[in-house]
Amino acid sequence: EPEVTQTPSHQVTQMGQEVILRCVPISNHLYFYWYRQILGQKVEFLVSFYNNEISEKSEIFDDQFSVERPDGSNFTLKIRSTKLEDSAMYFCASSENYEQYFGPGTRLTVT
Amino acid sequence: QKEVEQNSGPLSVPEGAIASLNCTYSDRVSQSFFWYRQYSGKSPELIMSIYSNGDKEDGRFTAQLNKASQYVSLLIRDSQPSDSATYLCAASGMGSGSRLTFGEGTQLTVNP
Numbered sequence: 585e586p587e588v589t590q591t592p593s594h595q596v597t598q599m600g601q602e603v604i605l606r607c608v609p610i611s612n613h614l615y616f617y618w619y620r621q622i623l624g625q626k627v628e629f630l631v632s633f634y635n636n637e638i639s640e641k642s643e644i645f646d647d648q649f650s651v652e653r654p655d656g657s658n659f660t661l662k663i664r665s666t667k668l669e670d671s672a673m674y675f676c677a678s679s680e681n682y683e684q685y686f687g688p689g690t691r692l693t694v695t
Numbered sequence: 696q697k698e699v700e701q702n703s704g705p706l707s708v709p710e711g712a713i714a715s716l717n718c719t720y721s722d723r724v725s726q727s728f729f730w731y732r733q734y735s736g737k738s739p740e741l742i743m744s745i746y747s748n749g750d751k752e753d754g755r756f757t758a759q760l761n762k763a764s765q766y767v768s769l770l771i772r773d774s775q776p777s778d779s780a781t782y783l784c785a786a787s788g789m790g791s792g793s794r795l796t797f798g799e800g801t802q803l804t805v806n807p
Contacts, residue, residue, distance in 0.1 A: 615792035626737060627783065629794040675738050681758055681791035682727050682746070686738040 585597045586610040588687035590676050600665050603688045607659045607676030616659045617677040617684060618651065620644070627675070632657065666694045698722075701784050701798035702725065709806050714771040716801050718784030725786040727793070728760055728767045733781045733800065743769060774805040 589608045597603050603630055609616050618630040618668055631641040638651065650662045657680075671694045677684040698721040708714045717728075726780045727788055728744050731739035745758040745767065757770040767786075781800040787793040 617794070618752045619795075627785075627795075627797040628795065632792055632794055634792050639792055642794070675737075679792065682787065682793075683729070683741055683744050684795060685741060686731075689738045 586612075588676055588678055588685055590674075590687040590690050593688065594689060594691045594693070596695065597666055599639075599668060599694055603663050603666055603692065605661045605663075605674050605676075605692070607661075607687055608657050609676065609678030610680075610685060611657070613678035613680050613685075615639075615679045615681075615684075616651075616653070617679075618661045618674040619675045619677060619686075621675065621689075622672045630661070655663055666692075668694050670694050699786050699796050699798040700786055701782075702801045704798070705802040705804060707804045707806060708774050710774060712774050712777060712805075714774045714778065714803055714805070716769040716782050716784075716803070718767040718772075718798055719765055719770075720767070720784075720786045720796075722786070722788075722796075723765070724788050725765075725796075726789045727787045728758070729785040729787075729795065730756075730758060730767075731783040731785060731797075732778075733783055734758075735781075737785055771803075776805050777807050779804050781802045 616633040621627045632639045640695045675687045675689045676687040730743040743758040745760045751758045755772045759768045783800045784798040785795040
């Protein structure tokens with residue numbers, strides 16, 4: 585069964601550094617998303633992406649964040665200058681239409 | 696602000712019992728509703744989707760939607776210890792590709 589994959593599974597970085605989180609969505613899906621979950625809190629929407637552009641973003645997704653689909657399979661989330669409060673699980677998801685399927689997540693730890 | 700509210704839990708049921716999980720939403724624009732299961736340290740796993748009023752059954756799971764009351768529920772029949780997880784209710788608006796708004800989740804423990 586097709587799955588969303590994410591790399592790395594765990595990323596440790598120092599405050600102020602740039603990180604890139606990578607995702608490979610399910611191959612026939614057209615919509616891609618990033619969510620995050622701070623430990624003990626609810627899953628929060630960051631951004632959605634369709635037809636090579638951002639279709640919606642939340643107030644969390646500020647100028648420090650960017651997304652890209654650099655080729656036909658990868659979908660990336662870049663955080664330009666990480667802050668301590670960016671420490672969270674970051675989930676990529678994809679959908680053909682309504683049902684979103686999540687990847688295993690990347691645990692980002694900012695020290 | 697679009698909100699999805701769930702029973703704070705935790706909910707504990709004996710093995711074989713029916714577990715009932717509830718969710719309300721505030722945004723009447725919400726059209727699609729989902730239940731995800733999340734094991735500790737893992738990602739959300741889609742278990743049910745429901746789009747129209749009424750019941751939808753899939754194996755041991757039944758989702759119920761009442762748009763007039765803005766209420767969604769999930770029933771798990773013949774609960775098993777492997778069902779022990781946090782159950783997340785999520786809502787999205789009209790159209791493919793809409794964001795999901797999640798509730799806080801209800802932690803379910805099924806006791807052998």
